Amino acid sequence: DAKTTQPPSMDCAEGRAANLPCNHSTISGNEYVYWYRQIHSQGPQYIIHGLKNNETNEMASLIITEDRKSSTLILPHATLRDTAVYYCIVRGGPMDSSYKLIFGSGTRLLVRP
Amino acid sequence: KAGVTQTPRYLIKTRGQQVTLSCSPISGHRSVSWYQQTPGQGLQFLFEYFSETQRNKGNFPGRFSGRQFSNSRSEMNVSTLELGDSALYLCASSLGGAGAETQYFGPGTRLLVL
Numbered sequence: 001d002a003k004t005t006q007p008p009s010m011d012c013a014e015g016r017a018a019n020l021p022c023n024h025s026t027i028s029g030n031e032y033v034y035w036y037r038q039i040h041s042q043g044p045q046y047i048i049h050g051l052k053n054n055e056t057n058e059m060a061s062l063i064i065t066e067d068r069k070s071s072t073l074i075l076p077h078a079t080l081r082d083t084a085v086y087y088c089i090v091r092g093g094p095m096d097s098s099y100k101l102i103f104g105s106g107t108r109l110l111v112r113p
Numbered sequence: 114k115a116g117v118t119q120t121p122r123y124l125i126k127t128r129g130q131q132v133t134l135s136c137s138p139i140s141g142h143r144s145v146s147w148y149q150q151t152p153g154q155g156l157q158f159l160f161e162y163f164s165e166t167q168r169n170k171g172n173f174p175g176r177f178s179g180r181q182f183s184n185s186r187s188e189m190n191v192s193t194l195e196l197g198d199s200a201l202y203l204c205a206s207s208l209g210g211a212g213a214e215t216q217y218f219g220p221g222t223r224l225l226v227l
Contacts, residue, residue, distance in 0.1 A: 041221070041223075043117070043205075043218035043221050044205075044218045045218070046217055087156075099146065099169045100146065100171065105155060
């Protein structure tokens with residue numbers, strides 16, 4: 001079973017920031033938080049991942065709470081092309097031998113014009 | 114660098130037939146994982162290969178099998194197709210070192226079983 005809980009859907013206006021929450025209250029110390037998105041039946045696209053520090057790349061920012069029980073993916077200036085299903089996934093770190101991603105239901109983000 | 118490629122992109126088969134799907138990983142990646150996506154079950158892990166060996170396997174019947182070649186390309190095979198095998202089949206590649214690494218997905222093969 002997925003170790004994360006996400007709202008089923010959200011929307012935001014084009015040009016505004018999209019803040020997608022994820023709850024992972026049972027995360028353990030060596031587990032990472034990964035974010036992927038899937039645009040209408042294409043393959044999932046990797047966005048960002050982090051362990052405990054906040055992370056930023058050209059696509060998004062990841063804010064992880066100090067207790068690591070929740071995180072927020074931020075798309076700073078959402079565009080219509082960001083409409084997709086966003087998946088938050090918890091998985092093990094360098095010594096994890098599971099090698100698999102366990103996807104939950106994700107959050108369907110709709111960016112409105 | 115070229116991304117993960119999958120062939121064919123679309124496929125129509127009938128019940129009872131078998132099918133082989135192909136995946137070419139990102140250059141330098143040695144691990145290939147396969148996933149099945151259906152509307153009812155979502156994205157589910159099938160298996161993962163590294164150095165031509167299956168390292169991990171999901172909860173799918175033995176009709177689903179795979180292999181990996183020395184150049185890291187991978188194939189998955191589904192025998193005796195059932196209607197419920199209609200799905201988007203995705204492969205993902207990663208470097209393949211110890212533990213969890215970022216996986217990058219291909220565009221998928223959409224299989225329709227009639």
